Amino acid sequence: MHDMMASIKKTDPEMYKLIKKEFGRQQLGLEMIPSENNVSKAVLQAMGSILTNKYSEGYPRKRYYGGNQFIDEVETLAIERAKKAFKVPHANVQPYSGSPANFAVYIATCKPGDVIMGQNLTDGGHLTHGWKASVTGQLFKSVPYHVKEDGYLDLDEIKQLAEKHKPKLIWVGATAYVREFPFEELGKIADNVGAYLAADIAHIAGLVIAGVHKSPVPYAHIITTTTHKTIRGPRGGMIMVTQKGLDKDPELAQKIDRAIFPGLQGGPHDHTTAAIAVALQEDLQPEFKDYCRQIVKNSKALAKSLMDDGIKIVTDGTNNHMILIDLTSFGKGKGVFVQEALDLAGITVNKNTIPAEPSSPFYPSGVRLGTPSLTTRGMKEKEMKIIGKWIADVIKEVKDFNLPEDKEERKAYIKGFKKAINKNENIGKIKKEVIELCKKFPLYPGFDILK
Ligand SMILES: *Cc1c(COP(=O)(O)O)cnc(C)c1O
DSSP states (O other): OHHHHHHHHHHOHHHHHHHHHHHHHHHTSEEOOTTOOOOOHHHHHHHTSGGGGOOOOEETTEESSSOOHHHHHHHHHHHHHHHHHHTOSEEEOOOSSHHHHHHHHHHHHOOTTOEEEEEOGGGTOOGGGTOTTSHHHHHSEEEEEOBOTTSSBOHHHHHHHHHHHOOSEEEEOOSSOOSOOOHHHHHHHHHHHTOEEEEEOTTTHHHHHHTSSOOSTTTOSEEEEESSSTTOOSSOEEEEEOHHHHHHOTTHHHHHHHIIIIIIOSSOOHHHHHHHHHHHHHHTSHHHHHHHHHHHHHHHHHHHHHHHTTOEEGGGSOSSSEEEEEOTTTOTTOHHHHHHHHHHTTEEOEEEOOTTOSSOSSSOSEEEEEOHHHHHTTOOHHHHHHHHHHHHHHHHHHTTOOOOSSHHHHHHHHHHHHHHHHTOHHHHHHHHHHHHHHHHSOSSTTOOTTO
16 A cells, blocks of 8 residues: 555656645545545555456356456455345445446336436435436436425325325435434335335445444335445445345346446446455444444534534434534525535535525535544544534624525625635634644544555
8 A cells, every 4th residue: 555655656746746635634624524434444455456457347257258266256255245234135236336326226127207206306315316407307207205394204295196106116315314214114105006115325324234223124125325435435336135125026136237237337346346345344343333323422412512502403413424404594595605614614514405495406505414434533422512513603603694695696705705704713713623633533543545
């Protein structure tokens, strides 16, 4: 590893400098985007290995190229670990990422024009669950379902929509949902109308492995996930087929495999496959359970700290790694100001829509944050209390900036806003404190990947 960076430093100093800058940003900032995490040295090493040199279209022992005897073992190890981690009979570890994994589910279960259902994007759902800007919303007849004003999924609406529209496929899972998913209830709704239920657990997969979130395995036919969020592996995706899925369609596993290759992709990224296997091995250790429990404890402590400071949280709390701040008590469309101001303080979050969003996805009224990365760094409740106070203070610093109603004026106004907060002394002071805290929790203790 050290040698690898030394080579980049020598042969491509321009790129070396950029990686170094990004490492500094990661090291000295609080990464609170809930879909991000910091992988282990072992995962980094697998990803940076010579496995990237190989072509291996096909599946273990069914390849189109020679020389795959060791790659077959690499992929089989990843598959077996995925099956063990989720307690499922079939796993495909080749999807390039979460979105292609979801596309493969459509290819395996639907024909263009079929009705599908998923959680609406502005209600926390993912683009690939049928949003109009995604091809999934264009190739299929998408019937979105919603959350109620209190932030919880509207099960009555889901049931009514399913009975009325008879979907072929129903998605459960989201990018912005802070409570447990009602997998069992969704399973019944899907069974009643003969639909496939696909659980997209991209965000919570690690929590599911650790038993900190209910598993969808008894209720869903198919499970998709990313491998780079709470699983804490390389960027990638996986698709699992459950026993319930095989009972509904004995060919479902082959249909999923064929949808990935040759349906959608070419050669798998073998170095990523190896890194997924390494991450799953870490996830199967007892310490990973402690890690996931701490993620949720931290999330709850952070929510409490914010609420104690008068900040509104969607559903008044959280059961997972994520918190959604509702900024509407300060006005509409405030997410962008808070995101920019927190960025300046060294706290990385993302603006996000909230239930019954009064503004728009580009200028939403909420902010989404999470604790997986901070927990990986070893931070606990004590640090969350301090960070919650910083975030609340930054929100209050920018509360008087209001998004212009006139769309033409917005860009210029935000530019002026950025100038103004650049000089804000209180935010500058918080940034210094953030850096001091980050120095106490190094990303890779005793291992400088840039040497
Ligand atoms: C992150 C995410 C995805 C997509 O993953 P990519 O790797 O970014 O393609 C899909 N579904 C959900 C629910 C997600 O959170």
